[in-house]
Amino acid sequence: MTVRMNRRGFIATAAAAAAVLYVGISPNGALAASGDATALNPFVRIDADGRVTAIIKHFEMGQGPSTGLTTLIAEELGVTMDQIGFEFAPSDPQVYNNLAFGPMQGTGGSTAMANSFMQYRNAGAAARQVLIEAAAAEWDVDAAGLDIVDGRITGGGKSAPIADFVAAAAALPAPAEPRLRGPDEWRLIGKEGTVKRKDTPAKIDGTAQFAMDMQLDDQLVVVIVHAPRMGATVASVDTSAADGMSGFAMAKPLPDNSGVAVFADTTWQAIRARDAITVEWDNSAAEMRSSDQIRDELIAAVSDTSTWAPKGDQAQVAAAVEGAAKVIDRTFYFPLLAHAPMEPLTCTIEPTDNGGVILHDGAQFPTFGHMTLSQVLDLPMEKIAIRTVMAGGSFGRRANATSDYNRECAMAFALTDRSRPVKLVWTREDDIKGGYYRPAFAHRVRVGLNDRGGIIGWDHRIAGQSIMKGTSMEQMAVHDGVDHSSVEGVADTPYAVPSMSVGLSDVEKATSVLWWRSVGHSHTAYVMESMIDMVAQESGADPLALRLSMLPGETPAQTRMASVLKAVADMADWSNTGDRALGLAVHHSFGSFVAQVAQVSGGKDAPVRIEKVFAAVDCGIAVNPDVIRAQIEGGIGFGMGHAMRNQITLTEGEVDQFNFPDYEPLRISDIGAIEVQVMASAEAPSGVGEPGVPPAGPALANAIARAGGPRVTELPMMTQVDFA
Numbered sequence: 001m002t003v004r005m006n007r008r009g010f011i012a013t014a015a016a017a018a019a020v021l022y023v024g025i026s027p028n029g030a031l032a033a034s035g036d037a038t039a040l041n042p043f044v045r046i047d048a049d050g051r052v053t054a055i056i057k058h059f060e061m062g063q064g065p066s067t068g069l070t071t072l073i074a075e076e077l078g079v080t081m082d083q084i085g086f087e088f089a090p091s092d093p094q095v096y097n098n099l100a101f102g103p104m105q106g107t108g109g110s111t112a113m114a115n116s117f118m119q120y121r122n123a124g125a126a127a128r129q130v131l132i133e134a135a136a137a138e139w140d141v142d143a144a145g146l147d148i149v150d151g152r153i154t155g156g157g158k159s160a161p162i163a164d165f166v167a168a169a170a171a172l173p174a175p176a177e178p179r180l181r182g183p184d185e186w187r188l189i190g191k192e193g194t195v196k197r198k199d200t201p202a203k204i205d206g207t208a209q210f211a212m213d214m215q216l217d218d219q220l221v222v223v224i225v226h227a228p229r230m231g232a233t234v235a236s237v238d239t240s241a242a243d244g245m246s247g248f249a250m251a252k253p254l255p256d257n258s259g260v261a262v263f264a265d266t267t268w269q270a271i272r273a274r275d276a277i278t279v280e281w282d283n284s285a286a287e288m289r290s291s292d293q294i295r296d297e298l299i300a301a302v303s304d305t306s307t308w309a310p311k312g313d314q315a316q317v318a319a320a321v322e323g324a325a326k327v328i329d330r331t332f333y334f335p336l337l338a339h340a341p342m343e344p345l346t347c348t349i350e351p352t353d354n355g356g357v358i359l360h361d362g363a364q365f366p367t368f369g370h371m372t373l374s375q376v377l378d379l380p381m382e383k384i385a386i387r388t389v390m391a392g393g394s395f396g397r398r399a400n401a402t403s404d405y406n407r408e409c410a411m412a413f414a415l416t417d418r419s420r421p422v423k424l425v426w427t428r429e430d431d432i433k434g435g436y437y438r439p440a441f442a443h444r445v446r447v448g449l450n451d452r453g454g455i456i457g458w459d460h461r462i463a464g465q466s467i468m469k470g471t472s473m474e475q476m477a478v479h480d481g482v483d484h485s486s487v488e489g490v491a492d493t494p495y496a497v498p499s500m501s502v503g504l505s506d507v508e509k510a511t512s513v514l515w516w517r518s519v520g521h522s523h524t525a526y527v528m529e530s531m532i533d534m535v536a537q538e539s540g541a542d543p544l545a546l547r548l549s550m551l552p553g554e555t556p557a558q559t560r561m562a563s564v565l566k567a568v569a570d571m572a573d574w575s576n577t578g579d580r581a582l583g584l585a586v587h588h589s590f591g592s593f594v595a596q597v598a599q600v601s602g603g604k605d606a607p608v609r610i611e612k613v614f615a616a617v618d619c620g621i622a623v624n625p626d627v628i629r630a631q632i633e634g635g636i637g638f639g640m641g642h643a644m645r646n647q648i649t650l651t652e653g654e655v656d657q658f659n660f661p662d663y664e665p666l667r668i669s670d671i672g673a674i675e676v677q678v679m680a681s682a683e684a685p686s687g688v689g690e691p692g693v694p695p696a697g698p699a700l701a702n703a704i705a706r707a708g709g710p711r712v713t714e715l716p717m718m719t720q721v722d723f724a
Helices: 007-022 065-077 112-139 162-170 200-205 267-276 291-302 314-322 366-377 404-415 428-433 521-539 543-549 556-572 625-645 696-706
Strands: 037-041 044-047 052-056 084-088 147-149 152-155 158-161 220-226 233-238 248-253 259-264 278-282 308-311 326-334 346-351 357-361 384-388 422-425 441-449 455-464 500-506 581-589 592-601 609-618 674-678
Touching: 037 112, 037 162, 044 112, 044 162, 052 065, 065 084, 065 112, 112 147, 112 152, 112 158, 112 162, 152 162, 158 162, 220 267, 220 404, 220 428, 233 248, 233 259, 248 267, 259 267, 259 404, 291 326, 291 441, 291 455, 314 441, 314 455, 314 500, 326 521, 346 404, 357 366, 357 404, 366 384, 366 404, 404 422, 441 521, 455 521, 521 543, 521 581, 521 696, 543 556, 543 581, 556 581, 556 592, 556 609, 556 674, 581 696, 592 625, 592 696, 609 625, 609 696, 625 674, 625 696
Parallel strands: 052 084, 220 422, 357 384, 455 500, 609 674
Antiparallel strands: 037 044, 044 052, 147 152, 152 158, 220 259, 233 278, 248 259, 308 500, 326 441, 346 357, 346 422, 441 455, 581 592, 592 609
């Protein structure tokens, strides 16, 4: 369903919303009433009829913040989930910044709940307190005897809807430290089956608006002829074959010559015209390496002394390993991977009557997009508005330091007379071939064992293409030459590993690289958990018992990691495997702990089938258990599917894959069943969008090996394993 909105009608709506959210900030910190609605603080707005709206600073790409953050406000304020709606916050990093990232507004790193838990609870509680104070003053009763239940203020023998006191409440000082409801008062937080997702009904009936749904009056659609190789630039363009085609408007090189913008009245007309034009490329500065060369460079790097040593003394540990009774020496390789969200990249720039623009986008990092449009269009920040809508997945792709697709749309808009909206559309082929991949990595691990099978040295060397170096994120993420995203999950492992060193070497990027769901943990967990299983095999130890022995409980992380291991072992009945082949893996990422057991059939003489996956997750206080369970299930499918089948390969710098036939996503039939246990916890909430991914691949790899199949150290698995 396409949702249409008149351009002037939308601008009027946006202006009204801006008045509520920005205008009327009083000296005491509350937001004054505006029209028919009052914003009691930047996160809570109440309409004249008592309808509450949660202003969500994290965008919705399917991971659930529109439900989770709304739940926190509903709980503290005292309204039901049916009495509260949500809308996405405007671009304002001073008010809606991600507390984990500093003065930047964005969604990522599984931080939505972790950085917003107390902020949104405080917002709901502050709104509750000023409403109660307003009612107490009008009723001349003690505020301590009042509460809000199901949207009504009750106590002192009186009861009235909150709408009656909104205007008076807006004039009261906002409490700096409102009383928060205790866990014994919670009716929504952590309750199984109580809270339904807020975004589901609109997605079912088609009224939910995604970035691809934007259809503004008189808009132009632009598609881009992208350079086939990183670093290639436009040499010449021949549009003669497209001239005269229905709807085709024009085709021009982008100002930076990175591609050619093809404009038409509709998406299909733009794609047809793009197919017709001819572009010659200048490859003098282009990447020309193939995947085999990149792999060889990475393998060579981990076979040599590392450039940096983020943990331990490499020479000392290497000497200890050399003197061991037995050495396990394995090299791993991980290819480039695409994000491949179901909704390809798209956004729309709309001109406004004051010479500014509105960016309609599934905006994962509004701050990046806001700054990019300001630079490209030479507009002051205050003349740019970001209207965030839903996105059909991302896995990190919509957030990058260069805001590549926002920049493309802005450059294309600048090629026009700026009088008409311009909608950028990427096709699936653009998405698969369009760069910004999970970087390729190699690991070499040499573990020395004594004559009793105990670990006496762990020499771990990593080589890859840095995500952060050379970007605006470098200062924050790179220290002493080490991009932490390259070594996370190894250098900071909770395991008590005797005499461990970690080395890192960077290899030149063959294409643009970017964080991908679980970032570095996507490869480090695979190596750590595969190696521990190999140690167990060589020493004759039970894989579960070995892991628990390496988690003695000396730190909170070790205790929590051991707890999820024990829980998943109980779920899978680990001690009674019978004729089942079970693979175990556990990992700590984004503040959460996830253990998984994969049960497979086949493996030696028959194709492998994943019969069931068990998972236990400790993510602190579970705000919405149903959402958490769905995210862990999705992470398992994402992690296993990519480990099984996926890779991006290059031939002389050009990406070989083009669409889902040769970059095949996981099918629902690939996994028989998934069972998830959400652990009870009093710890602060932590991430769930990504932590389900890292243990998935190694759990499957360990199960395949225990079933008599190969020990897979180079992904994807399908090069060595047949899957049913």
